[in-house]
Amino acid sequence: MLFSAYFRLLRAGYVLAREGALSIISTKDLLPALAPLRAGIWLGRLIEHPSVRKAGHVERLTKALNVLGPTYVKFGQTLATRPDIVGVTIAGDLAGLQDRMDPFDATLVPAILTAALEDKAAELTELSAPIAAASIAQVHRARLVPANGLPRTVAVKILRPGVQARFMADIESFYAVARLADRFAAATRRLRLVEVVETLDRSAQLELDLRLEAASISEMAENIKDDTGFVIPSVSWDHVAQNVLTTSWVDGIPIRDHAALDAASVDRKALAANLLQSFLKHAIRDGFFHADMHPGNLFADPHTGAVIAVDFGIMGRINRKERRFLADILYGFIIRNYRMVAERHFDIGYVPREQSVDDFALAIRSIGEPLHGRTAADISMARVLGQLFAITDLFDMQTRPELVLLQKSMVLVEGVARALDPNLDIWSVSEPVVGEWLRKEAGPMGQIETLGEHLKTVAEAARRVPMIIAKAELALADYHASKHRQRDRLLRQALLPLMGLAGLTLLAVLWRVLTLTM
Numbered sequence: 001m002l003f004s005a006y007f008r009l010l011r012a013g014y015v016l017a018r019e020g021a022l023s024i025i026s027t028k029d030l031l032p033a034l035a036p037l038r039a040g041i042w043l044g045r046l047i048e049h050p051s052v053r054k055a056g057h058v059e060r061l062t063k064a065l066n067v068l069g070p071t072y073v074k075f076g077q078t079l080a081t082r083p084d085i086v087g088v089t090i091a092g093d094l095a096g097l098q099d100r101m102d103p104f105d106a107t108l109v110p111a112i113l114t115a116a117l118e119d120k121a122a123e124l125t126e127l128s129a130p131i132a133a134a135s136i137a138q139v140h141r142a143r144l145v146p147a148n149g150l151p152r153t154v155a156v157k158i159l160r161p162g163v164q165a166r167f168m169a170d171i172e173s174f175y176a177v178a179r180l181a182d183r184f185a186a187a188t189r190r191l192r193l194v195e196v197v198e199t200l201d202r203s204a205q206l207e208l209d210l211r212l213e214a215a216s217i218s219e220m221a222e223n224i225k226d227d228t229g230f231v232i233p234s235v236s237w238d239h240v241a242q243n244v245l246t247t248s249w250v251d252g253i254p255i256r257d258h259a260a261l262d263a264a265s266v267d268r269k270a271l272a273a274n275l276l277q278s279f280l281k282h283a284i285r286d287g288f289f290h291a292d293m294h295p296g297n298l299f300a301d302p303h304t305g306a307v308i309a310v311d312f313g314i315m316g317r318i319n320r321k322e323r324r325f326l327a328d329i330l331y332g333f334i335i336r337n338y339r340m341v342a343e344r345h346f347d348i349g350y351v352p353r354e355q356s357v358d359d360f361a362l363a364i365r366s367i368g369e370p371l372h373g374r375t376a377a378d379i380s381m382a383r384v385l386g387q388l389f390a391i392t393d394l395f396d397m398q399t400r401p402e403l404v405l406l407q408k409s410m411v412l413v414e415g416v417a418r419a420l421d422p423n424l425d426i427w428s429v430s431e432p433v434v435g436e437w438l439r440k441e442a443g444p445m446g447q448i449e450t451l452g453e454h455l456k457t458v459a460e461a462a463r464r465v466p467m468i469i470a471k472a473e474l475a476l477a478d479y480h481a482s483k484h485r486q487r488d489r490l491l492r493q494a495l496l497p498l499m500g501l502a503g504l505t506l507l508a509v510l511w512r513v514l515t516l517t518m
Contacts, residue, residue, distance in 0.1 A: 019064035071170035116241035252299025
């Protein structure tokens with residue numbers, strides 16, 4: 001690891017500690033195994049800016065995250081949706097990270113568009129000042145006047161100049177943290193932090209190529225073409241490049257502007273339920289979901305009440321086995337079948353086989369039972385997350401890197417939904433989507449799909465048989481050749497002493513003959 005990565009870590013730690021980031025962590029809730037972290041937090045708070053201690057909350061954390069770069073901003077965006085974890089004041093401060101960051105120099109935009117789109121850049125006219133600026137890119141409103149077609153209003157997304165190098169530098173520092181933790185903090189090894197960072201690394205690489213974002217929009221559009229209540233923009237493929245994305249313009253009320261939603265008579269309870277159910281459909285039914293659903297990327301249609309989503313730079317994908325796992329877990333909590341929840345964790349390999357299913361089911365029950373019959377306003381997600389972490393430590397559970405984006409996205413969606421409707425009953429809202437999918441899986445069509453997957457696996461294995469046989473024949477030929485070489489080597493090793501003895505005997509005979517003739 002380069003020295004520069006460690007230097008950036010030290011700088012990030014200093015900046016965050018200086019601006020009060022450590023004050024949001026309650027050392028009382030930390031596990032005994034993380035005692036060194038408790039000491040580190042105590043030391044870090046010694047260098048807090050006096051204004052942090054005086055105000056009692058993190059007034060300047062948003063500025064600190066902006067200074068540190070886009071990866072840290074992404075982390076702050078997630079915290080902004082969790083007032084139950086970081087507090088209402090801090091969450092409000094961090095909300096500015098979602099789409100109200102300082103834009104880059106507008107005079108650079110024409111040259112960027114020309115370099116990226118060449119002649120097609122001239123078709124984008126009436127380019128506005130940035131209407132939204134986030135950590136990775138900023139968005140402009142424009143008028144698209146194609147050579148063949150009707151003029152229309154579009155959104156033009158442009159990557160920040162130099163953002164890729166900055167993002168990769170942050171990721172390099174995260175690798176440094178993960179490797180240090182693996183080496184010196186045994187309690188964190190089961191979390192497989194390096195693999196988690198690798199997942200974030202791949203996600204970042206995808207987010208920094210807007211052609212891939214355009215493809216994601218296209219794929220999701222096919223998945224939801226028969227759905228209602230969830231709207232996404234369409235892509236203008238002639239005006240897409242690695243650092244430029246042009247889509248149709250969508251009008252809506254920002255989902256975080258509750259006053260505007262109420263003024264437009266938008267049913268916030270229905271909107272919250274629609275948001276949560278749409279996400280579950282995309283994750284469980286399609287296995288392909290929007291993985292960056294913070295409030296800055298979500299709007300509401302004031303006429304239909306539909307959710308409008310933008311910014312598809314981070315997408316999540318899970319296979320059918322993982323979708324079944326997610327559905328079973330959620331359904332198990334809904335119907336309070338904690339034994340099923342526990343068994344599914346063992347089936348997917350989340351919990352080591354040597355652990356007890358009954359004990360794990362009991363631990364899951366200790367989390368699930370207090371949640372039932374309570375509204376979102378009555379549930380402390382910080383306490384729930386603390387219990388979950390304690391259980392993962394107790395049962396030596398391994399982190400599933402492929403589920404990291406899903407878990408992060410569920411935290412975001414649930415946070416936005418509970419902000420819209422503090423009395424949201426997560427379980428009753430989830431049941432129609434989860435239950436319908438599981439019933440379909442258990443029905444004839446689901447069984448046919450399962451059989452099809454098994455046949456596909458068998459066919460793939462059969463396709464590899466000739467290759468396996470060929471490799472086996474080569475290995476066998478190598479084995480026989482090796483045996484022949486070994487036999488020849490042994491023969492040579494046996495002949496050498498005999499030849500030496502024969503030579504000595506011949507010399508002795510010659511010596512005897514010579515002495516007799518003299």
